Amino acid sequence: xxxxxxLHVKLEDEDKQILKxxxxxxxxxxxxxxxxxxxxxxxxxxxxLSGRDGYEVTEGSAELEGEDILELEPEERAxxxxxxxxxxxxxxxxxxxxxxxxxAVNAQRKARGEDELSASDFLKEVxxxxxxxxxxxxMLKRPVNVGFSGGEKKRNEILQMAMLEPKLCIxxxxxSGLDVDAMKLVAEGVNAxxxxxxxxxxITHYQRLLDHIKPDVVHILAGGRIVKTGGxxxxxxxxxxxxxxxxxxxx
Amino acid sequence: xxxxxxxxxATEARLSALTLPESGCLKAARQAALSRVQTMGLxxxxxxxxxxxxxxxxxxxxxxxxxxxxxxxxxxxxxxxRLNIVFVDGVFDAEASDxxxxxxxxxxxxxxxCCKDIHWAKDLYGVLxxxxxxxxxxxxxxxxxxxxxxGVAIRVTGKVSKPVNFTYVHSDENSxxxxxxxxxxxxxxxxxxxxxxxxxxxxxxxxxxxxADGGKLHLVRAQGRDHERRAATHLFARLGTESVFKSxxxxxxxxxxxxxxxxxxxxxxxxxxxxxxxxxxxxxHHDDTVFIxxxxxxxxxxxxxxxxxxxxxxxxxxxxxxxxEGAQKTDxxxxxxxxxxxxxxxxxxxxxxEIYADDVACSHGSTSGAIDEEGLFYLRSRGVPHAEAxxxxxxAFLAEAVDEIEDAEIAADIVSRLEGWLARRR
Ligand SMILES: Nc1ncnc2c1ncn2[C@@H]1O[C@H](COP(=O)(O)OP(=O)(O)O)[C@@H](O)[C@H]1O
Ligand SMILES: [Mg+2]
Numbered sequence: 001x002x003x004x005x006x007l008h009v010k011l012e013d014e015d016k017q018i019l020k021x022x023x024x025x026x027x028x029x030x031x032x033x034x035x036x037x038x039x040x041x042x043x044x045x046x047x048x049l050s051g052r053d054g055y056e057v058t059e060g061s062a063e064l065e066g067e068d069i070l071e072l073e074p075e076e077r078a079x080x081x082x083x084x085x086x087x088x089x090x091x092x093x094x095x096x097x098x099x100x101x102x103x104a105v106n107a108q109r110k111a112r113g114e115d116e117l118s119a120s121d122f123l124k125e126v127x128x129x130x131x132x133x134x135x136x137x138x139m140l141k142r143p144v145n146v147g148f149s150g151g152e153k154k155r156n157e158i159l160q161m162a163m164l165e166p167k168l169c170i171x172x173x174x175x176s177g178l179d180v181d182a183m184k185l186v187a188e189g190v191n192a193x194x195x196x197x198x199x200x201x202x203i204t205h206y207q208r209l210l211d212h213i214k215p216d217v218v219h220i221l222a223g224g225r226i227v228k229t230g231g232x233x234x235x236x237x238x239x240x241x242x243x244x245x246x247x248x249x250x251x
Numbered sequence: 252x253x254x255x256x257x258x259x260x261a262t263e264a265r266l267s268a269l270t271l272p273e274s275g276c277l278k279a280a281r282q283a284a285l286s287r288v289q290t291m292g293l294x295x296x297x298x299x300x301x302x303x304x305x306x307x308x309x310x311x312x313x314x315x316x317x318x319x320x321x322x323x324x325x326x327x328x329x330x331x332x333r334l335n336i337v338f339v340d341g342v343f344d345a346e347a348s349d350x351x352x353x354x355x356x357x358x359x360x361x362x363x364x365c366c367k368d369i370h371w372a373k374d375l376y377g378v379l380x381x382x383x384x385x386x387x388x389x390x391x392x393x394x395x396x397x398x399x400x401x402g403v404a405i406r407v408t409g410k411v412s413k414p415v416n417f418t419y420v421h422s423d424e425n426s427x428x429x430x431x432x433x434x435x436x437x438x439x440x441x442x443x444x445x446x447x448x449x450x451x452x453x454x455x456x457x458x459x460x461x462x463a464d465g466g467k468l469h470l471v472r473a474q475g476r477d478h479e480r481r482a483a484t485h486l487f488a489r490l491g492t493e494s495v496f497k498s499x500x501x502x503x504x505x506x507x508x509x510x511x512x513x514x515x516x517x518x519x520x521x522x523x524x525x526x527x528x529x530x531x532x533x534x535x536h537h538d539d540t541v542f543i544x545x546x547x548x549x550x551x552x553x554x555x556x557x558x559x560x561x562x563x564x565x566x567x568x569x570x571x572x573x574x575x576e577g578a579q580k581t582d583x584x585x586x587x588x589x590x591x592x593x594x595x596x597x598x599x600x601x602x603x604x605e606i607y608a609d610d611v612a613c614s615h616g617s618t619s620g621a622i623d624e625e626g627l628f629y630l631r632s633r634g635v636p637h638a639e640a641x642x643x644x645x646x647a648f649l650a651e652a653v654d655e656i657e658d659a660e661i662a663a664d665i666v667s668r669l670e671g672w673l674a675r676r677r
Contacts, residue, residue, distance in 0.1 A: 050632050053624070078634035090629035094647025100630070103643065108634035143647075144629075160633060 001199035002026040002049075002168050007060035009041075009048050009224075018044045020224035021060070024201075026168065031200040033210055033235060036221035037243050042203045043087055045221070046172045050084040051077050064168060078104075079111035081167030085157035085174050087203075092144040097156070100144045101126060105163055129162045133189050150177035158189040169193065170201045175209040187212030207239035222247055258292040261310055262390075265293055268312040269398045275365045280377035284396035287381070291390040300387055303567040303599045304509055304538040309391060309483045314427035314453035317479035317506075324671065326418065327447045327473045327664055333416040334358075336403060340421065340451045341428020343401050347418075355409030356442060361402040361431060372404035375433045379459040379487035383513035387542065392485040392511070395457040399431030402457075407440040407466070419448030421477055426451035433459045436466035436494070443658070444468065449475030449505070454482040462494040464518055470498040471661050473668070474505060478534070481507040492518030492547070499656045501665050502529035502537055503672050509538040516543070516550040516578075526555040526655035528665070530672050531564035538567035539587070545573065545611075549580040557652040558589040559645055560596035561676070571603040574611050583613035590648045591621055622648075642673040 002025070009019035018041045026032045036042055048055050049062060051074035062070050069077050092100070106116040117125070130140060133155045145153050154174050161169055171190070175183050190200070190213050202213060210218075210232065218234040219226045220243070228234065228246055237246065254262065266288070274281050294306035308315050336358070337347035343360060351358040364370045377396040383389060405415060417432075428451035436442060440463075450456065462468055474482060482505060488496050502508055514523045529537045543552045558566035568587035589598035600617040622644050630640035646669060653669075656662040 052628050052632075073637065074628060074631035075634050075636045075640075078632055084632055086629070090625045092623075092626045092629065092644070092647060094650035095630075095643055100633075100643075103635055103639070104630070104633035107636060107639065111634065111636075164633065 001028045002062070002064055002201070004062045005060050007048070007062060008058045009044060009055050010058055012054050012056045018224055019048070022221070022224070022226055024219065024226060026199040026201055028199050029196040030216045031194070031202060031213060033202045033204060033215035033218045034221050035204060035218065035235060035238050040221045041224045042221055043172055046084050046170045046203065049170060050074060050082055075107065075111070078164070078166075079108050083161050083164055083166035083169050085154070085161060085169070085171040087172040087176070089145050089153040089157055091146045093146050095144050097142055097144050098126065098140045101160065101163055104160070108164060126163065130159055132192070133159050133185055135159055151179065151182040154178055154186055155182065155189070158186055162189060162193060165193075167197065168199045168201070170203070172203045173205065175204055175206060183209060184212060207235050210235045220246055254292040255297070258295050261295065262288065262292045264312050265310055265394070271397060272400055273365045275367050276370050276373045277361070277365055277376050280373070281397045283381070284377050284393045287384060287393040288390055288397060291384070291388045291393065293390050293394065300540070300569070303569070304536065308481055308507060309453070309455070309509065314425060314451070315481065316424050317421070317452035317477060317481065318424055319421055320449075320475070320477040322476050327668060328414075328416055328445045328661070330664070331414060331416070331660065333414045333445065335416045335418055337418045337420060338401065338428070338430060338450065340423045340426035341400060341430055341454070344420070353411060353413070353415070355407065355411040355440065356415065357406045357408070358415070359404045361399060361404060364404060370404070371406060371435065372433050375435055375459055375461055376404070376431070379461065379489055380457060380485070382515070383485075383487045389485060389511060389513070391455060391483045392457050392487075395429055395431055395455050395485065399429045399457065402431040405432065405434045407434070407436045407442045409440055411442040414443040414445045416445040417447070419446065419450030419454070419475070421449040421451055421475065421480060424452055427453045429455045431457045434461070434468065436460070436462040436468050438463040439465045441467040442469070444470045445661075446470070446472035447475070449477040449480040450482070452480055454480065454484070456482070456484040458486050460486070460488040460496065462488065462490050462496055464491040465493045466491065467495040468497070469657060471656060472499070473501040473665070474503070474508060476504050478504045479506050481505070483509045484511065486510075486512040488512070488514045488523065490514070490516050490518060490521040490523055493520045494518060495522045497524045497655065497657065498526065499652070500527040501668065502527065503668060504531065504535065505537070506534050507536050509540065511540045512542070514543045514552070516545050516547055516552065519548045519550065521547060521550045523551070524553040524555075524655055526652045528557050528649045528652040528669070529566065530559040530669060531561070531566070532676060533562040533564060535560070535564040536567070537565070539570070541570040543572050543583070544575065545578040545581045545583065546575045547578060550578070551582040552584070553655070554585040554587070555652045555655055556587040557649050558598060559592065559649065560589055560598065561592035563595040565596065566598040568598075568600040568602070568617065570601075570615070571605065572613055572615070574606040574608050574613065576607040578608045579610040581608060581611040581613065583611070585615035586651070587617045588648070589619045590645060591619060638677045642670070645673055646670065
């Protein structure tokens, strides 16, 4: 599904290397978790994969289902099946959430040569999916993320993911700032999307999210590199001992 | 006091190209306006009030040539049930206009009033314009009062069932039109006025609006799509107790536009909202100059102006809220913003507050900036192509102004024109 090889990334405007040779392979149907200290480059990895400006790939590659995605525009990556649930979802005053969702869904369908969803089919689908995420009609009408609480923003990300049905879902600290109930909702939303054809990259600091979204593989990213890969037990180790032990052992 | 020589000669040159029309009961008003013009002189670049906008082409004797733009779309507001009044290059077109009778309103042409000895409009024509000459002079409005060749006087006595629509057709590339409308909304009466079109190569328009206690007037105008046309418009409104005045202006293209609005809240609990959205590309200069005076208790005023500028277009905003002594509980809001789609465009803003009462809430803000890259990336990451995402962000920027239009159908018509403008520039 996703194959990253020896990925080196620096900031475009500064002489600062952030990713220093990341190798990662996410298979369809699997959930990979990435943990790691603050500032280790987790968000940078997710942004580079989704095509945000400001980063320069100096070495290495990233392929989605065999296609080199690093040369694609963000919207082309989205149409190819890439989705990032933002660590900090962006507020867009003046654009209604519903308009935004419909525009996005139809833009992707168009890019893939499919017919647009009819207004009524779209509505039906949004309403059903919003309901399971406890997103009310008012939130759908309001401008994108404007005045949403932290938890509402994260649920809104999952709603977008559910509507867009991507192939590879990256979740960047989707659990941060969520209370236990909200986290359960989000996890259920993610689990409902788990599918043989879909891969997940879940960035988190906490075991508690991984109690709900059970990972197949856990990676530790530190200093711009994946320093350790293991099974779910690796997340427990982080939970119990922090990163210090692992980092010392790998150094 | 004598005028500076340059101003004096420019004023004389302009005046010598005009003749006072047949005046009837408006004769005194016209003559008084003419002497105001002679005393003030026409605007020049040296005037503080014209610091950001060159008045030369609005003042010169001959109107600069402006090609007539032939749009391939249905004119705005055409789909609505309305009473349509058509002016072609500033000349009333009886053939194209509807019959001027409608329940709750009487409409007379200024040209007709000019041969009458008695008419209610005599008490309004030039009156608000003259009041609006202090503390800032507006000589082009006085020029209009003196020389307007036509226009209408609308008296609203009830709740009018459909909008009164002005269609201003531009057909001659050398046309120079001066129109003057007066509108009196009687106590408790209500009307919607629509205006659409460039009107002429050069258009000087003045509208005086007097709203009695509890009256309501909604005004929505669109200034046409002609690239080369010039316009200097003045809106003078006086609001009585518990009256409401809401105005929205859409400006798409036009080489030069100066829209002045002078609003006086003279009765308690009155509400005045004035909004504008303009989009300009290249040779485009758009100036909103607003002066709102609060002279009563518990009134609300709102100014919302948004400008989208690209390829070296210029936007200007001069907006003032004056709260007079005793105008307690005033709620004044003013926002002017520009979205610069490139580095060549510019926005010049001069927001002002002058307050002589202590129990008031006034705020004003002005910003100028590029499209929010974060928002743009967010949209694109969801699959929305760059151009479409930019348009969506641009419309979102304009939304606060467009939201000032109460009628959903009118707002939708406006939005569709903005979408069209953006789509043509992809
Ligand atoms: N646009 C940027 N400008 C400056 N520094 C950045 C930028 N993006 C990332 N960084 C820096 O790169 C490092 C990695 O950041 P990030 O990827 O956000 O880490 P994480 O998500 O793992 O906490 C940090 O030191 C951060 O300050
Ligand atoms: Mg991060």
